[in-house]
Amino acid sequence: MFAELNSILNTFPDKFSQEEFIIISERRCDASFLIHHFLSFYLRARCKVCFLGLVQSFSHYNAVSQRLGVNLVQAKEKGQLVFLEGLQESLDPTKGLQDLFQFVRSSCSGPSGPLGCTDRSGGPEEWGPPVLLVDDLGVLLSLGVSVGTVLDFSHYCRATVCSRLQGNVVMLLHCDEEEDDGDDEGAEQLLKGLTHQCSLTLHVQGLPTGYCRDIHGQMEVCWRRQQADEQHTLNKLFQYKVHDKGASFFARGTSSAFL
Amino acid sequence: MAAPVSGVGNPGVRSSSLNSTSFQKKTRSKLLSIPGTRPSVQNGQLLVSTGVTSLDFLLGGGLAVGAVLLIEEDYYDSYSRMILKYFLAEGVVCQHELFVASAQDSPNDILQELPSPIMDDVAIPKPVEQPRLSSEPQDSLDTMKIAWRYQNLPKVQSTLTSSSRFGHYYDVSKTMEAEIRQAAKCHCFNLPDHPQQTTPSYSPTLESYSALLKSLQEVIQKEGFAGKSRNILRIGLHSLGSSLWGDDLCCCDNPKHTHALTTFLYGLRALLRSSLAVAVVTVPSHLIQNRALMGRIAKLSDTAIALESFKGSERETNPLYKDYHGLLHVRQVPHLNCLASQFPDHKDLAFKLKRKQFSIERLHLPPDLSETVSRVSRGEVPGATGAASACGSSTNKHLDF
Amino acid sequence: MLLEILQGNDSGGFLLIKGIRHVWVHLFIITCALLFRDEDVHVILFEVSEQELKDGLKEIPSQKLHIHNAYEDPLGWTNSTSFTAQHFSLNYLTQMLKLNPQPKATTLVIDSLSWILRHVSTTNVCSTLHQLKKELFWVCFMPICIRECIFQQEHSFRIDEDLTITVLNKTPNIESVPEEHQMDPTANLTFNLRLSDKEREAKEKLLLPFMFSKDNTEKLLLHSGSGSGRILYEPDASDDYDQEDPDDDLDV
Numbered sequence: 001m002f003a004e005l006n007s008i009l010n011t012f013p014d015k016f017s018q019e020e021f022i023i024i025s026e027r028r029c030d031a032s033f034l035i036h037h038f039l040s041f042y043l044r045a046r047c048k049v050c051f052l053g054l055v056q057s058f059s060h061y062n063a064v065s066q067r068l069g070v071n072l073v074q075a076k077e078k079g080q081l082v083f084l085e086g087l088q089e090s091l092d093p094t095k096g097l098q099d100l101f102q103f104v105r106s107s108c109s110g111p112s113g114p115l116g117c118t119d120r121s122g123g124p125e126e127w128g129p130p131v132l133l134v135d136d137l138g139v140l141l142s143l144g145v146s147v148g149t150v151l152d153f154s155h156y157c158r159a160t161v162c163s164r165l166q167g168n169v170v171m172l173l174h175c176d177e178e179e180d181d182g183d184d185e186g187a188e189q190l191l192k193g194l195t196h197q198c199s200l201t202l203h204v205q206g207l208p209t210g211y212c213r214d215i216h217g218q219m220e221v222c223w224r225r226q227q228a229d230e231q232h233t234l235n236k237l238f239q240y241k242v243h244d245k246g247a248s249f250f251a252r253g254t255s256s257a258f259l
Numbered sequence: 260m261a262a263p264v265s266g267v268g269n270p271g272v273r274s275s276s277l278n279s280t281s282f283q284k285k286t287r288s289k290l291l292s293i294p295g296t297r298p299s300v301q302n303g304q305l306l307v308s309t310g311v312t313s314l315d316f317l318l319g320g321g322l323a324v325g326a327v328l329l330i331e332e333d334y335y336d337s338y339s340r341m342i343l344k345y346f347l348a349e350g351v352v353c354q355h356e357l358f359v360a361s362a363q364d365s366p367n368d369i370l371q372e373l374p375s376p377i378m379d380d381v382a383i384p385k386p387v388e389q390p391r392l393s394s395e396p397q398d399s400l401d402t403m404k405i406a407w408r409y410q411n412l413p414k415v416q417s418t419l420t421s422s423s424r425f426g427h428y429y430d431v432s433k434t435m436e437a438e439i440r441q442a443a444k445c446h447c448f449n450l451p452d453h454p455q456q457t458t459p460s461y462s463p464t465l466e467s468y469s470a471l472l473k474s475l476q477e478v479i480q481k482e483g484f485a486g487k488s489r490n491i492l493r494i495g496l497h498s499l500g501s502s503l504w505g506d507d508l509c510c511c512d513n514p515k516h517t518h519a520l521t522t523f524l525y526g527l528r529a530l531l532r533s534s535l536a537v538a539v540v541t542v543p544s545h546l547i548q549n550r551a552l553m554g555r556i557a558k559l560s561d562t563a564i565a566l567e568s569f570k571g572s573e574r575e576t577n578p579l580y581k582d583y584h585g586l587l588h589v590r591q592v593p594h595l596n597c598l599a600s601q602f603p604d605h606k607d608l609a610f611k612l613k614r615k616q617f618s619i620e621r622l623h624l625p626p627d628l629s630e631t632v633s634r635v636s637r638g639e640v641p642g643a644t645g646a647a648s649a650c651g652s653s654t655n656k657h658l659d660f
Numbered sequence: 661m662l663l664e665i666l667q668g669n670d671s672g673g674f675l676l677i678k679g680i681r682h683v684w685v686h687l688f689i690i691t692c693a694l695l696f697r698d699e700d701v702h703v704i705l706f707e708v709s710e711q712e713l714k715d716g717l718k719e720i721p722s723q724k725l726h727i728h729n730a731y732e733d734p735l736g737w738t739n740s741t742s743f744t745a746q747h748f749s750l751n752y753l754t755q756m757l758k759l760n761p762q763p764k765a766t767t768l769v770i771d772s773l774s775w776i777l778r779h780v781s782t783t784n785v786c787s788t789l790h791q792l793k794k795e796l797f798w799v800c801f802m803p804i805c806i807r808e809c810i811f812q813q814e815h816s817f818r819i820d821e822d823l824t825i826t827v828l829n830k831t832p833n834i835e836s837v838p839e840e841h842q843m844d845p846t847a848n849l850t851f852n853l854r855l856s857d858k859e860r861e862a863k864e865k866l867l868l869p870f871m872f873s874k875d876n877t878e879k880l881l882l883h884s885g886s887g888s889g890r891i892l893y894e895p896d897a898s899d900d901y902d903q904e905d906p907d908d909d910l911d912v
Contacts, residue, residue: 030591033598056594057532063302063596087529098737105738142555143525144518148778152735155707159732163709176554186551197707211606242599 001040001068004249008221008238009200013045018129020168021158021198025191027175028206029217033242035135036061038170040070043080047167048127050107052100054086054139067245080127082107086139093145097153104132105160108167130167132157137194138174138187147186151193158197199224207239214257215239219249293489293535295353296324297425302597307491307537308426310349311342313619315426317608318562322539323595324491325531327524329557331544331565333585336498338566338612339541340369341431343495345617346539348373348435350493351443352427358478358494358536360448360471362503367447369497373440374429377615432614446478450504465516467505468523471496475530484534494531494538499523500556501543509546517552524559563590566610579624583609587619700766702757704728704743706775728756734775745779750788757792768792 006012024034032055039061042049053061061083062072075081084103091100108130134157140150154171161167173194175187195201203220221236238249250256299306299320306321309328315321322328328346332339350357351373359366453470475494479485484492500508500520507514524540531538544565547553557563568585569575580586587608592600607622701724705713710729730743747753757766770776776785855863902908 030594030600032594036598060596064598067598087525087532101737138555138558139525142518142521142559144522151778155734156737159709160738163711164732174555174558176551176558213605244597244599246598 001044002037002246005037008249013041016045018166018168019162020200021162022168022170022200023194023198024170024172024202024204025175026172026204029204031172031204032135033247034202034204035133035172036064036068039133040065040068042131043070043075046128047131048080048108049131049133050082050104052084052086052134055135057087058083058085078125091143093140093143097145097149101153101156104157108132108161109165130161130165132161132169134171136172136174137190141187141190147190150190154194154197214241215255216241293491295355296491302595304595308349310345310426310429311617312426317619321425322537323593324535324537326537326561326593326595327528327531328539329560329563330539330541332541333566333568334545335570338568338585341612341617343497343539343541344369344373345429347493347495348376348429349426351435351440352376354443355491355493356482357443357445358475358492359445361497362450362501363498365449370440370445371434373435374431375433375435377428377430428615430615448474464522465505465519468519472523472526479530479534479536484536488535492536494536496538496540499540499542500547509543512548521555521559524556528559557590561593561595564588565590582611584611585609700724700726701769702726702728702766703769705731705771706734707731707772745776748776748780748788750791753792
């Protein structure tokens, strides 16, 4: 969990908004640090977390989370975390993603579901609203799932987790190369469709001018949520650097390496 | 310090014969004592050497066990094949098991071409001997007279090397002796030996890839790399995605089997993550038209580097590149068990192949030793003809009056 | 266009709205139809949850509003809703909408067309819509053009945050972005960069010596050969001029 990012997004473990659908897109860089952020964030916020780790093994996520101060093994034992290790399960996405969705649905609305069914004395611990994290949707495309099917899957996740269970969804998507790559049948199209569905996008990119040791990339934050009083899409641009145990975000050109 | 500290190549510190066990003593591994491995300084990951010392350094110490290194081939597949051979040769020297798969030449041919290790060069400087090396008398001999301002600057090292030695050096002009090679246990997968059924076009995977994956799985299971084994399996997959594998990625813009290779790589990753194995995959990326697909292929491997050789390109004659054989691009750096991946400080890298070493260096301009001299120095020469000894003879030769 | 709807003297037809999803756009359309026309409004929801829509319609009487929720389960994965993508056919839709004995006074709102187009073939959608058009007043909402779909009547317009502005702004051009305020770079300068009319006139009249104009060339042609080119140079005291090697300073 990165404190700086929390203040940028104005969410905190004890006070965060629900029914959010967050898309993280990465281009020419690696944005998995944000997935780790959200994982530790929602675990600290005592949410019931369902994690679809399609890219890496559980031990990887566990090792990183330990540096961020969260123990995934414990969370799993307590029933707070449901972890799907894509590399272990033999996914057969050619049959559609309906099974995957059923898994999400059952683990999100499981016995220790959303707040309400209170059994404070002795019974299993109660967890907050459910959260679904996916790392990364692009893998599904690589495995031969069509863009439409992935969009259907994300739609169902949103309808179930965000709308029905008042939880949050965070999905990471890796895009290749440039935006105007002409290759329409792919990650670009998926990103367009997802951007349309979501309430907050974090576009993470490598620096347009190339590689730099002190600035690992830039992150554009776009809210497209309906505020209580006004509708607006607000964009903010930050540069970031990933450290061993966190990441720092700063306005463009204000890296501590140069000032 | 400007003084040379490293004892590499110093005849004084060579120990006569060094096998991998005495090499192992120096590493700080307490978890697993597998020859030819060491834990990463950064995240405790078990590393093996690629056989190319400077590539190891670039990858953050070595290749993590359970990871895939993707090499995008150069045009003639000469240097990428060389790295693959280094990787396998290092496995032979460290007594790892090998798995070689190829559709082009028989895997045995690749094994026969392995470079010969330079055995007496394997020594690592012993810590006891090091202080003696950098002691005063030797030091003063080697130090250059230099302005005090520059004396304390760190020595610029263009070659990427780490302080401690890991991996071996090889002589590419000689092939490895047969008895050393045959000591290593090697599994081969030659595609033509596997009968092919025609794959139905709607299937996301290809027959050849699934046969390869199945045979890998068998080896890993049979030899126990997934659990009880105390050895490393080195997997070398040559030219995946080429049309000889039955893949049409390289032939057309809209390949039928778009997802065959990515599905295979995903399966490979799944297999490696749970076993003591490490893979190097070469892919003829310059033949793959679809850039987005290539991006996905790189994304599904842990580390991806691309080789761009100057052979046949106009850069061959460019004076900037005259010291190098090609450029090396880092496409992807590994993210394993850590938040921040080890970024190289520099991405302008070039490689050159010497007889005893494949070295990757920072790309920089060569020192200007050319014949053409700037006008200022020529103007000085007529006045200083008497004391011409200060000037280099090469400049004098050039004078025409 | 919108004024017509508000006044209730339109003839019905398709209304296709292109844009990015914002809940207020829906609300606006439905509010218009509900408040100013006493009609049944059927809403098929694919992309907005029923709750979200109802939250926005708090003050509006919604007896006339029929919501067909396809948001929760558009493909029948969980068997929880009645309307799925397969139901988007002429038969089912007419059945669904025929509840009202006066078919002409019915409006159908679809959110969104792009969603249906992903699952039903474009030709099917077009023909279905065309058939239904005969009986209904239509409002279609299409947020992103994933595929192109050509309708005979297409009314596109831009809706700003303030609803009143939109009603007045009847331009059918989607490109009618509100005039951007052009910055004048010469506005706040300490010196004058502007020309008065008089000055401009004078400037335009001015004939520069080496300009190639008709007058100039004539003058040049007439006076050609009047003088020969010569360099006049007087060396001063500090000039070091070597008579024997006049080109000493040149690097030849």
